[in-house]
Amino acid sequence: IHRIAEIRLNDRFGAEPRLGNAVLDAADRLARHSEPPFAEQGQLCVTYLTLPHQAVAQDLALAMREAGFDEVAIDALGNVVGLLHASRPDAPRLLTGSHYDTVRNAGRHDGRLGVLATIEAVRQLRQEGRRLPFALELVAFSEEEGQRYAATFLSSSALVGRFDPAWLDQRDADGIRLQDALRAAGHPGTLGSIEALRRDPARYLGYVELHIEQGPVLCELDLPLGVVTSINGSRRYTGEILGLASHAGTTPMDRRRDAAAAAAELVLAVEREALARPGTVGTVGLLEVPGGSINVVPGRCRFSLDLRAGDDAARDALDGAVRAALASICDRRGLQHTLTPTVVASAAPCAPAWQARWASAVEALGLPVHRLPSGAGHDAMKIHEALPQAMLFVRGGNLGISHNPLETVSNDDADLAVRALRALLDGLSHE
Numbered sequence: 472i473h474r475i476a477e478i479r480l481n482d483r484f485g486a487e488p489r490l491g492n493a494v495l496d497a498a499d500r501l502a503r504h505s506e507p508p509f510a511e512q513g514q515l516c517v518t519y520l521t522l523p524h525q526a527v528a529q530d531l532a533l534a535m536r537e538a539g540f541d542e543v544a545i546d547a548l549g550n551v552v553g554l555l556h557a558s559r560p561d562a563p564r565l566l567t568g569s570h571y572d573t574v575r576n577a578g579r580h581d582g583r584l585g586v587l588a589t590i591e592a593v594r595q596l597r598q599e600g601r602r603l604p605f606a607l608e609l610v611a612f613s614e615e616e617g618q619r620y621a622a623t624f625l626s627s628s629a630l631v632g633r634f635d636p637a638w639l640d641q642r643d644a645d646g647i648r649l650q651d652a653l654r655a656a657g658h659p660g661t662l663g664s665i666e667a668l669r670r671d672p673a674r675y676l677g678y679v680e681l682h683i684e685q686g687p688v689l690c691e692l693d694l695p696l697g698v699v700t701s702i703n704g705s706r707r708y709t710g711e712i713l714g715l716a717s718h719a720g721t722t723p724m725d726r727r728r729d730a731a732a733a734a735a736e737l738v739l740a741v742e743r744e745a746l747a748r749p750g751t752v753g754t755v756g757l758l759e760v761p762g763g764s765i766n767v768v769p770g771r772c773r774f775s776l777d778l779r780a781g782d783d784a785a786r787d788a789l790d791g792a793v794r795a796a797l798a799s800i801c802d803r804r805g806l807q808h809t810l811t812p813t814v815v816a817s818a819a820p821c822a823p824a825w826q827a828r829w830a831s832a833v834e835a836l837g838l839p840v841h842r843l844p845s846g847a848g849h850d851a852m853k854i855h856e857a858l859p860q861a862m863l864f865v866r867g868g869n870l871g872i873s874h875n876p877l878e879t880v881s882n883d884d885a886d887l888a889v890r891a892l893r894a895l896l897d898g899l900s901h902e
C-alpha cells in the first residue's frame with residue numbers, strides 16, 4: 472500500500488523529502504525536555520508550567536516561526552499558537568491542534584504528533600509559495616492530561632469558554648496554586664486574561680486534530696490511518712478510604728480496619744463491572760497508602776478512578792455500579808470513604824462533514840478508509856462544545872501502546888500523516 476501511496480503521492484504533491492523524518496526528529500528534540508526525577512532515568516514527563524514545559528513551548532514557537540507561520544505567540548495559558556494567513560483578508564479560519572504536555576514516563580508522540588505534522592505541512596505550503604483560501608490556526612495546547620492539576624483539557628476548555636475559575640485555586644502536590652504557577656511562568660494568571668482566549672466560533676470553519684491512535688486497531692488491520700467517528704466520554708475521581716492505622720503484629724485479622732484491603736477489593740470491583748459491560752473501561756491508575764509503614768495496618772488509602780464508555784448512558788451505568796461497590800465494601804468493613812469528581816467529559820461524536828473530509832484525504836493517498844471510535848480523550852472533545860470537529864488517527868507501532876515510552880510511530884506513517892493533512896487542506900481549498 473505504501474508503495475502505491477508513494478507513487479500516487481509523488482504525482483500529486485511533488486516528490487518531497489520524507490516529511491516523516493522531520494516530524495520524528497522534531498519529536499526527539501522536544502523529548503530532551505523532561506522533569507526530574509524522570510529526566511535522570513531518561514524518561515519523559517512534561518507537566519503543566521514546569522521549566523521543561525516552558526522550554527517545549529519556546530521550541531515549538533521557534534519551530535512554527537521557522538516553518539513560516541505568519542504570526543506565532545505563546546498565550547496566557549502557555550498555548551503556542553501559530554497563524555498562517557489566508558490568500559485573502561477576513562477569510563474564515565480552520566482550527567487545528569493537539570497538546571504538548573505529557574503523562575509521567577510518557578511516549579513522545581501523544582499530542583505532539585499532531586502539532587509537529589501540522590508544522591511540516593505549513594513548511595511545505597510555504598516552500599511551494601501556496602496560500603490557502605482560509606487561515607490555518609494551529610494551537611499546541613499546553614494542558615490536556617491533567618497530571619499536575621486535576622484540570623484535564625484546561626487549555627482547550629478556555630478556547631471554548633469553559634475554563635472553570637475554581638481551577639485557579641487548585642493546588643498541586645507541592646501545594647502550589649495554579650494561579651501562582653501561571654505567574655511564576657510569566658503569565659498574568661488572571662481570570663480575565665484566560666477568558667480573553669475564548670474563540671468566536673463564527674470565525675471558524677471547524678476543528679481537525681491529528682493524533683496517534685493509542686490503541687491496537689490500526690496495527691492489527693495493518694492500516695496507517697483511521698478516521699475517528701466519536702470520542703469516548705469519561706468520569707474521573709480521586710478518592711480516599713479511611714480505616715484505622717494499627718499495629719501489624721498485634722491487631723487480630725478479624726479486628727482490622729484495613730483501608731488498603733478495601734481498596735484492593737475496589738480495584739477488582741472496577742475490573743469486574745467494566746468487564747461485565749462491553750465497550751466500557753475502568754482504571755484505578757493511582758493507589759497509595761499515604762505515610763504508610765511496613766508494620767502498620769493501613770489506616771488510609773488514596774485512589775483514582777477513570778471510567779469511560781462510548782456513550783454517556785453506558786459511562787454513567789458503570790459509574791453507578793462502581794460507586795455502589797465502593798459503598799458496600801466500606802460498609803461491610805466498617806470504613807469511611809470520600810470521592811471527589813475531577814473530570815466529567817461527555818462522549819463527542821465527530822462531525823460527519825469533517826469525517827468525510829478526512830476520509831477523502833485518506834482516499835487521496837490511495838489508502839482504504841477505516842473508521843473507528845476513540846477510547847482516549849482528546850482536546851477535540853472540548854472544542855466539540857463550540858465547533859464541528861473530527862480527528863484522524865495515525866497508527867502506533869508496538870500494537871499502539873501509549874502512555875508508555877514504548878509508544879512509537881514509523882517514519883512512513885508520520886509521512887502519511889502530514890500528507891493526509893495536506894490532502895485535507897487541499898480538498899477544503901477546492902470546496
Ligand code: HGY
Pocket residue numbers: 615616846847848849
Ligand atoms: O486520558 C486520555 O484519554 C488522554 O490521554 N488525555
Ligand code: MN
Pocket residue numbers: 574581616874
Ligand atoms: Mn494522553
Ligand code: MN
Pocket residue numbers: 570581582682848849
Ligand atoms: Mn493525547
Ligand code: MN
Pocket residue numbers: none
Ligand atoms: Mn514498635
